[in-house]
Amino acid sequence: MTPEVKTAGDGWARATTAMGEAMTRALAKPVGIGATRAYDPLAIASAMAEFGASYTPAKLFDLQMDAAKQWGEFWRNAFAPNDAPRERPRDRRFSAPEWESDPWFRGIRDAYLLASAQLKRLVQQGEGDPKGKAMVGFLLDQWVNALSPANFPHLNPQVIERTVATGGANLAHGFANLLEDVASGRGLVTRRTDPDAFRKGETIAATPGxxxxxxxxxxxxxxxxxxxxxxxxxxxxxxxxxxxxxxxxxxxxxxxxxxxxxxxxxxxxxxxxxxxxxxxxxxxxxxxxxxxxxxxxxxxxxxxxxxxxxxxxxxxxxxxxxxxxxxxxxxxxxxxxxxxxxxxxxxxDMRDWSAFVHEAHLDALDDHLAAQGYIDxxxxxxxxxAMRANDLIWSSVVSHYLLDAPAPPSDLLYWxxxxxRIPAAFLTSYNRKLLFExxxxxxxxxxxxxxxxxxxxxxxxxxxxxxxxxxxxxxxxxxxxxxxxxxxxxxxxxxxxxxxxxxxxxxxxxxxxxxxxxxxxxxxxxxxxxxxxxxxxxxxxxxxxxxxxxxxxxxxxxxxxxxxxxxxxxxx
Known part of the structure; x- marks a missing residue:
C-alpha cells in the first residue's frame, strides 16, 4: 500500500467530517432565487433549439449513413489481431499502456473517440448563427469530456489497479477529497497542485527587485x-x-x-x-x-x-x-x-470563446457585475x-478523486x-466594444x-x-x-x-x-x-x-x- 493512502476507514471518517462542513457552509450561504448569473440560460436553450431546427431529414440521413459506415469499419478493426498496426491517438487521457495493449480497454477508448468525433462533426456541419453554434459546441464538449471512460473508476485501468492494491482506500479518500472541495465553496477541484510547494518572493516570483x-x-x-x-x-x-x-x-x-x-x-x-x-x-x-x-x-x-x-x-x-x-x-x-x-x-475569430460574446449573455453579465462590482x-x-476541461478539470478529478494521488508541485498551475478580479466598468466596456463590436x-x-x-x-x-x-x-x-x-x-x-x-x-x-x-x-x-x-x-x-x-x-x-x-x- 502506498504511504499516502492509509485505510478505507480513515477515508470514510474524513468524508463524514467533510460532509458536515459542506452542509454547514450551504446552510450559512444558501443560493438565493434572485442571485444573478454571468450568463443567460434562455439564450443557451434558444441556441440549442435553433441548431436542432437547422437540420433537414435528408441531411441527418446522410450523416447517419456515414456514421454507420464508420461503425462498420470500427467493428472490423476490433477483431483484428492484437499486433495489427494501429494509429495510437495522441490523447493524454489514455496514456496508460493498457488502453492500447488490452483489447477490452482499447475497444472502449476507440468507441468513445469515434462517437465523440461524430457528434462534433454533427455540430460543425450545422447551420445558423455562429455564436449560437459556438454555444452548442461548447455544451457538447463539456458533455463529451465528462463521459470519457477515463473518468469512471470501473473503466479506467489505472484506477482499477489502484483500487485492488489499496483495498478501495483510494476511493474512500477520494470521496473525502471531493467533499472537502465542495466544503471550500469554490466549485472547483481545489488541489490541482500542491498549494504549499511555493512561496511568493522566495521560491516563485523570486527574482530580486x-x-x-x-x-x-x-x-x-x-x-x-x-x-x-x-x-x-x-x-x-x-x-x-x-x-x-x-x-x-x-x-x-x-x-x-x-x-x-x-x-x-x-x-x-x-x-x-x-x-x-x-x-x-x-x-x-x-x-x-x-x-x-x-x-x-x-x-x-x-x-x-x-x-x-x-x-x-x-x-x-x-x-x-x-x-x-x-x-x-x-x-x-x-x-x-x-x-x-x-x-x-x-x-x-474568437473560436469557442464566441459562445460567451452573445448579447443576451452580455446583458446578464452586466446585471451580475452591477450587483457585485467585479467579476470574481x-x-x-x-x-x-471549462475551456480546457480535460487538462484543468477531468485530469484532476481522476488523480484527486479516483486515484487519491498527491497534488504535484507545479509553478504554472500555482500561478x-x-x-x-476584473472591475465591472472594465469588463463591460471590453466585452461590449472590443469583443462584441x-x-x-x-x-x-x-x-x-x-x-x-x-x-x-x-x-x-x-x-x-x-x-x-x-x-x-x-x-x-x-x-x-x-x-x-x-x-x-x-x-x-x-x-x-x-x-x-x-x-x-x-x-x-x-x-x-x-x-x-x-x-x-x-x-x-x-x-x-x-x-x-x-x-x-x-x-x-x-x-x-x-x-x-x-x-x-x-x-x-x-x-x-x-x-x-x-x-x-x-x-x-
Missing part, C-alpha cells in the same frame, strides 16, 4: 541588475488583468524576467492591484492611461531612455490601445518598440478551466490558480477619454508573437491582428501559457519565422521556416536590432518602496 512606484491601479517593479552594463532601452512588461504578473517570473530556471536581466536588460513590470468594489468604475481607459501610460512615464524618468514594451494576452490589447492613444497625442516617439504575445486586436477570480477560473478594427471605433483610437496611426515598431496551440488567442486570429498593426510576426510552439515560458535551456517547442506577409495565416505557415528551441534568444536579438546599440552602466535601485514581487502581487 524593488517596487519603485505605486498608485491605486498598479505597483511598478524594477529588477536588480546582474550584469555590469545594460542595454540603454529598458523593458516594461504589461500583464493581463486575469492573473498576477509573475507568469514571466516562475521558478528561477523558467523565469523570463531572470533570463532577461541576465542578458543585460533593465526590466520593469506592472503588477495590477486585485480590484475590490471600490474599483468598480475603473474602465479600459483608466488602465490604459493611469496604468500603462503612467508606468511609461516613470520608466522614462528613472532611466532617461525610451522603453521597449512587451505584453501578454489582454495586456497586449491594452498596449495597442495605449500606442494608438500616444500616437494621437503626438507622443508616439515615447516608446521604442512593442512586443505583443498571444494578444488579439481583431476579435472577428473564481468565476474566471471556472470559465478558463494559474492565483487569479485576480470589434471596435479596434474600425478607425475611431473606440475612444479613450474622448480621444478616438486608430490603430493605423501607430508608428512604433511592433512584433506580434502567436502560439501555435493557443486555445485562448487562436494564432491565426493573432496573425490577422498583426496585419492590422503592420507588425512583424513570429509563431511559437505550444499553448497560451506554456508557449511563453520556454527557456532556451529546455530546448523545447520550436518556432516559425517568415519575412513574407501573405493574406492568410495558412499561407504564412506554408512558407515559414521552422527553428528549433526557444524564441527568447531570437526576440532578444530583435530588441537589440530595434535599439540604438548603446550600453550604459547597470541601473542600481536605491529608492525601493518594498521588495519584489510587492504587496499587490501578494494580496488576496
Amino acid at each position: 524593488q517596487v519603485v512606484f505605486q498608485n491605486e491601479l498598479f505597483q511598478l517593479v524594477q529588477y536588480t541588475p546582474t550584469t555590469a552594463d545594460v542595454a540603454a532601452e529598458p523593458l516594461l512588461y504589461v500583464p493581463p488583468l486575469v492573473n498576477r504578473f509573475y507568469m514571466i517570473d516562475l521558478v528561477p530556471k523558467s523565469s523570463l524576467v531572470k533570463w532577461l536581466v541576465d542578458q543585460g536588460r533593465t526590466v520593469f513590470v506592472i503588477s495590477w492591484v486585485n480590484p475590490t468594489d471600490a474599483h468598480r468604475g475603473k474602465g479600459v481607459e483608466d488602465y490604459v492611461l493611469d496604468g500603462i501610460v503612467a508606468a511609461l512615464a516613470v520608466v522614462r524618468e528613472r532611466t532617461g531612455a525610451k522603453p521597449d514594451l512587451f505584453a501578454f494576452c489582454l495586456g497586449g490589447t491594452l498596449v495597442a490601445i495605449a500606442l494608438a492613444w500616444l500616437a494621437a497625442q503626438g507622443r508616439g516617439g515615447e516608446v521604442n518598440s512593442a512586443t505583443l504575445i498571444g494578444s488579439m486586436v481583431d476579435f472577428a 477570480s473564481v468565476e474566471l477560473q471556472r470559465l478558463f478551466a 494559474f490558480e492565483d487569479g485576480a 470589434n471596435a479596434l478594427t474600425k478607425p475611431a471605433g473606440f475612444e479613450v477619454r474622448g480621444q478616438p483610437i486608430d490603430l493605423a496611426a501607430i508608428e512604433t515598431p511592433i512584433l506580434s508573437i502567436a502560439l501555435k496551440d493557443d486555445h485562448v488567442s487562436a494564432w491565426s486570429a493573432v496573425y490577422d491582428g498583426a496585419k492590422l498593426l503592420r507588425a512583424e510576426f513570429l509563431l511559437g510552439g505550444s499553448g497560451h501559457n506554456a508557449g511563453v515560458i520556454n527557456p532556451p535551456a529546455a530546448n523545447k517547442h520550436g518556432f516559425w519565422t517568415n519575412d513574407a506577409r501573405p493574406d492568410t495565416a495558412k499561407e504564412w505557415l506554408e512558407t515559414a521556416t521552422r527553428n528549433e528551441g526557444s524564441w527568447w534568444p531570437w526576440w532578444d536579438a530583435w530588441l537589440s536590432a530595434k535599439g540604438g546599440g548603446e550600453r550604459v552602466p547597470a541601473r542600481e535601485i536605491t529608492d525601493g518602496i518594498e521588495p519584489a514581487p510587492g504587496s499587490y502581487a501578494k494580496a488576496s
Whole structure:
C-alpha cells in the first residue's frame, strides 16, 4: 500500500467530517432565487433549439449513413489481431499502456473517440448563427469530456489497479477529497497542485527587485541588475488583468524576467492591484492611461531612455490601445518598440470563446457585475478551466478523486490558480466594444477619454508573437491582428501559457519565422521556416536590432518602496 493512502476507514471518517462542513457552509450561504448569473440560460436553450431546427431529414440521413459506415469499419478493426498496426491517438487521457495493449480497454477508448468525433462533426456541419453554434459546441464538449471512460473508476485501468492494491482506500479518500472541495465553496477541484510547494518572493516570483512606484491601479517593479552594463532601452512588461504578473517570473530556471536581466536588460513590470468594489468604475481607459501610460512615464524618468514594451494576452490589447492613444497625442516617439504575445486586436475569430460574446449573455453579465462590482477570480477560473476541461478539470478529478494521488508541485498551475478580479466598468466596456463590436478594427471605433483610437496611426515598431496551440488567442486570429498593426510576426510552439515560458535551456517547442506577409495565416505557415528551441534568444536579438546599440552602466535601485514581487502581487 502506498504511504499516502492509509485505510478505507480513515477515508470514510474524513468524508463524514467533510460532509458536515459542506452542509454547514450551504446552510450559512444558501443560493438565493434572485442571485444573478454571468450568463443567460434562455439564450443557451434558444441556441440549442435553433441548431436542432437547422437540420433537414435528408441531411441527418446522410450523416447517419456515414456514421454507420464508420461503425462498420470500427467493428472490423476490433477483431483484428492484437499486433495489427494501429494509429495510437495522441490523447493524454489514455496514456496508460493498457488502453492500447488490452483489447477490452482499447475497444472502449476507440468507441468513445469515434462517437465523440461524430457528434462534433454533427455540430460543425450545422447551420445558423455562429455564436449560437459556438454555444452548442461548447455544451457538447463539456458533455463529451465528462463521459470519457477515463473518468469512471470501473473503466479506467489505472484506477482499477489502484483500487485492488489499496483495498478501495483510494476511493474512500477520494470521496473525502471531493467533499472537502465542495466544503471550500469554490466549485472547483481545489488541489490541482500542491498549494504549499511555493512561496511568493522566495521560491516563485523570486527574482530580486524593488517596487519603485505605486498608485491605486498598479505597483511598478524594477529588477536588480546582474550584469555590469545594460542595454540603454529598458523593458516594461504589461500583464493581463486575469492573473498576477509573475507568469514571466516562475521558478528561477523558467523565469523570463531572470533570463532577461541576465542578458543585460533593465526590466520593469506592472503588477495590477486585485480590484475590490471600490474599483468598480475603473474602465479600459483608466488602465490604459493611469496604468500603462503612467508606468511609461516613470520608466522614462528613472532611466532617461525610451522603453521597449512587451505584453501578454489582454495586456497586449491594452498596449495597442495605449500606442494608438500616444500616437494621437503626438507622443508616439515615447516608446521604442512593442512586443505583443498571444494578444488579439481583431476579435472577428474568437473560436469557442464566441459562445460567451452573445448579447443576451452580455446583458446578464452586466446585471451580475452591477450587483457585485467585479467579476470574481473564481468565476474566471471556472470559465478558463471549462475551456480546457480535460487538462484543468477531468485530469484532476481522476488523480484527486479516483486515484487519491498527491497534488504535484507545479509553478504554472500555482500561478494559474492565483487569479485576480476584473472591475465591472472594465469588463463591460471590453466585452461590449472590443469583443462584441470589434471596435479596434474600425478607425475611431473606440475612444479613450474622448480621444478616438486608430490603430493605423501607430508608428512604433511592433512584433506580434502567436502560439501555435493557443486555445485562448487562436494564432491565426493573432496573425490577422498583426496585419492590422503592420507588425512583424513570429509563431511559437505550444499553448497560451506554456508557449511563453520556454527557456532556451529546455530546448523545447520550436518556432516559425517568415519575412513574407501573405493574406492568410495558412499561407504564412506554408512558407515559414521552422527553428528549433526557444524564441527568447531570437526576440532578444530583435530588441537589440530595434535599439540604438548603446550600453550604459547597470541601473542600481536605491529608492525601493518594498521588495519584489510587492504587496499587490501578494494580496488576496
